[in-house]
Amino acid sequence: MADVILNVKNLDISFKTSAGMVHAIRGIDFDLERGETVAIVGESGSGKSVTMKAAMGILAKNAVVNSGTIDFTYKNQEGVYGSVNILDKDKKWLRNHINGKRISMVFQDPMTSLDPTMNIGKQLVEGMLLHTNMTKEEARAKAIRLLKEVGIEDAEKRMRQYPHQLSGGMRQRVVIAIALSCDPDLLICDEPTTALDVTIQAKIIELIKRVQKERGISVIYITHDLGVVAKVADYVNVMYAGKIVEKGLVDEVFYDPRHPYTWGLLSAMPDLDTDDDRLYTIPGSPPNLLQEVKGDAFAPRNQFALEIDDKEEPPMFQLTKNHFAATWLLDERAPKVEMPKELRERLDRMKREAEKYGN
Amino acid sequence: MAIDYSGQPLLKVENLKQHFKVSNTYTVKAVEGVSFEIYPGETYGLVGESGSGKSTIGRSVIRLYDPTSGSITFDGTDITKKLTRADKKKLRTEMQMIFQDPMSSLNPRKKVEDIIGEGLDIHHTYENRAQRDRLIKDILAKVGLAPEHASRYPHQFSGGQRQRVGIARALIMNPKLIIADECISALDVSIQAQVVNLMKDIQQETGAAYLFIAHDLSMVKYISDRIGVLHLGHLLETGTTEEIFSNPIHPYTKSLLSAIPEPNPIVEKNRVAESYDYKTSGIDYNQGFNHHVGGSHYVKCTDQEFAKWA
Known part of the structure; x- marks a missing residue:
C-alpha cells in the first residue's frame, strides 16, 4: 500500500526579523507513505522543527513562504481521498480540518504542552468534542480507553488529576493519548523523548511504535539522537x-x-x-x-x-x-x-x- | 593523568541521608545511606533516572542542603556540621558547580565578564581592575571563547557557548572539585562532544576532580573513571567504568545499560530492552548491603540476591 500521504516539494521559508531575513528552509523535498516512519535529524537551528510546523500550518507570524507545496492526502467526510496544499489554506480552515484531527503533534516538553490549569480528562476530550460528533459521555469513555492504551493505570482516577501530579514519562503518555484522540493519519513527534530519562525514553518509543503498528498511521520523528532514529525509523532525512x-x-x-x-x-x-x-x-x-x-x-x-x-x-x-x-x-x-x-x-x-x- | 588512589580522597561521602519533610506524616527520603569517594583528578559519574536522588547528592555535597545524617569530608574538613567562616570560604571557592540549563543558570541582565567575575568580586581575589580583566580573559581563552565575548550578554550566545560560560564561571576560582549536574543534557549531540572534550582538557590541565551527574550513560562512560548507579536514593552498584559496563550485576544497572539506543538500525530493531520494575522485582533496597565483586566493584544487595546475580 504505497500511497503517499504527505508530499513536500521545494519548500522554502524565510523569517522576517529585525536583523533581516533569515533563510531558514532552503528547498526541501520529501515524501511520506502511509504507515511509514520518517526521521528528520539535524542540529538545533537546522530547520527540522520549522519544516514540521509548516506541515501543520502553525508557522510563526513572521514566516514568509517563498515557494513550495505541502500536499497532504486524506479521506474527507464523504470517505473520498483528496489532497490539499496546506500552505494554501488559512489557519482557521486548518484548525477545523487538519490540526489535531488528521495531523497531530507530540511536543518535546510535556510540562509546557499540557495546560496546568485543566485536568487530564478535560484536555483529552477537548479535541474530540471539537472535531467529531461525539457526545460528552462517548468522548469520556474513549479518553479512558486511550489512557489505558498508552499504558496508564487507574485511568478513571488520572482523568481527574492535573499535569503537575504526574511524572514526566506519564505526562508524555498523556500527550500521546491526546494526539491520538481523533484517530489522526499522521503523527508528528518533535523530540518526544529528549526531556526524558533513557529508561522512560525506551518505554515511550516502544509505545509510539506499538500504536503506529496497531493503527497503521504514519509518523514523522524529529530528533537529534541517532540511537533513537536507528530504533524507530524506516527512512532518514539528514x-x-x-x-x-x-x-x-x-x-x-x-x-x-x-x-x-x-x-x-x-x-x-x-x-x-x-x-x-x-x-x-x-x-x-x-x-x-x-x-x-x-x-x-x-x-x-x-x-x-x-x-x-x-x-x-x-x-x-x-x-x-x-x-x-x-x-x-x-x-x-x-x-x-x-x-x-x-x-x-x-x-x-x-x-x-x-x-x-x-x- | 594517572590518578593516585592510595592517597587521601578529595571527597568522602559516608552514609549520606537526605530527607525532605513534606508534611507531618510524609517525608521524602531522597537519598538513603549513600557512600562514595572521589580522588583528586578523578571523574566520578553518578547515573540514575530522574527522582533517583543524583542531583540531591550534588546539592548536599556543595551544602545547598543540610544533610539529614551522614558525613561529607572535603579535602580533610568535615563539611556536614555548621560551617565556620573559614570553612565556608574554602567550600565556596574550592568546590564549584556547573548547572544543567545554561540559559536559566546565567543572569540575563549581567554581562559575561560580570557573571564569570562574580566569584572574584565576592572573595576579593584580585588587586586591581586590570588583574581582574586579565583573569577573566585567560579563563575565556581556556574555555574556547574570544576576549570580545566578555562584554556580551548570555542571550547573544548559542547553547554550547553559554555552557562554556558556565564552565568558565566554575573554573575561575581554581576549584579542586567541580560538580557537573547534567551539564550536557540540554545540548545538541555535536555540541555535547565539544563540551565533554573541553572538560577533559581542563581536567588534564588543572587536575580538578569532577562529580559528573547525568542520565546519558554513553557520555558518562566516556568521561568517567568510576561510576555509581543510583536508584530511589540507594547507590546500587559502583565500580570503575570498565567493571560496570563489562560486568553489570544489579538488574537495574542491566536495564539502564540496555535502554541506551545505539546508532545501529538492525541491532536496535531486533533488540528488546530489559525492563526492570522495583515494585514487582521483589528486591528491597533497605535490606541490602555492599557486596564486593572484585577490584573496586561493589553491589548493594542481600546475600541470596548476590548469589543469584553474580
Whole structure:
C-alpha cells in the first residue's frame, strides 16, 4: 500500500526579523507513505522543527513562504481521498480540518504542552468534542480507553488529576493519548523523548511504535539522537542549514553514509565500544542563515571540502533507489575520498554486530 | 593523568541521608545511606533516572542542603556540621558547580565578564581592575571563547557557548572539585562532544576532580573513571567504568545499560530492552548491603540476591 500521504516539494521559508531575513528552509523535498516512519535529524537551528510546523500550518507570524507545496492526502467526510496544499489554506480552515484531527503533534516538553490549569480528562476530550460528533459521555469513555492504551493505570482516577501530579514519562503518555484522540493519519513527534530519562525514553518509543503498528498511521520523528532514529525509523532525512543533505533508508544511511556531515554526526556520538581518548567533534558551528549561503553550506566545517564547494551548491546525487546525498564528493570528477578510518572501523563493527541477527 | 588512589580522597561521602519533610506524616527520603569517594583528578559519574536522588547528592555535597545524617569530608574538613567562616570560604571557592540549563543558570541582565567575575568580586581575589580583566580573559581563552565575548550578554550566545560560560564561571576560582549536574543534557549531540572534550582538557590541565551527574550513560562512560548507579536514593552498584559496563550485576544497572539506543538500525530493531520494575522485582533496597565483586566493584544487595546475580 504505497500511497503517499504527505508530499513536500521545494519548500522554502524565510523569517522576517529585525536583523533581516533569515533563510531558514532552503528547498526541501520529501515524501511520506502511509504507515511509514520518517526521521528528520539535524542540529538545533537546522530547520527540522520549522519544516514540521509548516506541515501543520502553525508557522510563526513572521514566516514568509517563498515557494513550495505541502500536499497532504486524506479521506474527507464523504470517505473520498483528496489532497490539499496546506500552505494554501488559512489557519482557521486548518484548525477545523487538519490540526489535531488528521495531523497531530507530540511536543518535546510535556510540562509546557499540557495546560496546568485543566485536568487530564478535560484536555483529552477537548479535541474530540471539537472535531467529531461525539457526545460528552462517548468522548469520556474513549479518553479512558486511550489512557489505558498508552499504558496508564487507574485511568478513571488520572482523568481527574492535573499535569503537575504526574511524572514526566506519564505526562508524555498523556500527550500521546491526546494526539491520538481523533484517530489522526499522521503523527508528528518533535523530540518526544529528549526531556526524558533513557529508561522512560525506551518505554515511550516502544509505545509510539506499538500504536503506529496497531493503527497503521504514519509518523514523522524529529530528533537529534541517532540511537533513537536507528530504533524507530524506516527512512532518514539528514538536515543541515535548511536543506536535506542526505536521505535514504535507515540501513543505507547508517551503514553506508556518504555525506561528510552524516559522517560527523555518526562519529560525534560515543557508542559504548568507543575507546578513543577524544570524542570526534565537527569543527566550527552552523552558518548564520541571515546571510545568503554561497556554495555548500557545510563547506567551512568540512575537512574534505573541494574548491567547487565555495562556488556552487551540490545537487542531490542518487546512489540507490532511495539513497541520495548532496555533496560534490560524489561527482565523478571529484577525487576519491573515503570516510575517516575511525568511522569505517566503527561501521564495520556495527555491521558485524548486525550480522548476528541474520540480516 | 594517572590518578593516585592510595592517597587521601578529595571527597568522602559516608552514609549520606537526605530527607525532605513534606508534611507531618510524609517525608521524602531522597537519598538513603549513600557512600562514595572521589580522588583528586578523578571523574566520578553518578547515573540514575530522574527522582533517583543524583542531583540531591550534588546539592548536599556543595551544602545547598543540610544533610539529614551522614558525613561529607572535603579535602580533610568535615563539611556536614555548621560551617565556620573559614570553612565556608574554602567550600565556596574550592568546590564549584556547573548547572544543567545554561540559559536559566546565567543572569540575563549581567554581562559575561560580570557573571564569570562574580566569584572574584565576592572573595576579593584580585588587586586591581586590570588583574581582574586579565583573569577573566585567560579563563575565556581556556574555555574556547574570544576576549570580545566578555562584554556580551548570555542571550547573544548559542547553547554550547553559554555552557562554556558556565564552565568558565566554575573554573575561575581554581576549584579542586567541580560538580557537573547534567551539564550536557540540554545540548545538541555535536555540541555535547565539544563540551565533554573541553572538560577533559581542563581536567588534564588543572587536575580538578569532577562529580559528573547525568542520565546519558554513553557520555558518562566516556568521561568517567568510576561510576555509581543510583536508584530511589540507594547507590546500587559502583565500580570503575570498565567493571560496570563489562560486568553489570544489579538488574537495574542491566536495564539502564540496555535502554541506551545505539546508532545501529538492525541491532536496535531486533533488540528488546530489559525492563526492570522495583515494585514487582521483589528486591528491597533497605535490606541490602555492599557486596564486593572484585577490584573496586561493589553491589548493594542481600546475600541470596548476590548469589543469584553474580
